[in-house]
Amino acid sequence: MFGKLEHELEMHVPASEVWDLFGTLRIGQFVEQEMTELFQKVELIEGDGGVGTVLKLTFAPGIPGPTSYKEKFTKIDNEKRIKEVEVVEGGYLEHGFTLYRVTFHVIEKGEDSSALKSTIEYEVKEEDAANASLVSIEPVANIAQLAKNYFSRNKAAKEAKQ
Incomplete structure (x- = not known):
């Protein structure tokens, strides 16, 4: 069984600023600092932020699931x-998923x-199809909203200094 969920959020900053966060390792640090209720730790296991980089995400105590x-x-x-990230160990893979991929695409609007x-995007074995209900766009939507708030705060701080 294959599924796909999407979310899009306007950012009131240049695409280059959004990409500087989402296209690099900074996003792991950002998530760890801004989403403490969901993530306890985001660790760099291998790599330098390029293709092949592996991160380990540890959920906060009390979060249901892995x-x-x-x-x-x-x-x-x-x-x-465009940045694609796939779960390669643990998490959804322990619940019958054969693919769990998150793609971030920063689109220039002006x-x-x-x-x-x-x-x-996800694929789950037919015998585990009921586990598709575990997939939610909410965590990535929350990351996007926190990033938008972060950019707004930084923009306001820069304007206040001028």
């Missing part, structure tokens, strides 16, 4: 501003405007 998983950067296209399109 306690952690490892994800690998499988595609980074700096020109098109000089000071962009959008972040987040997509989750």
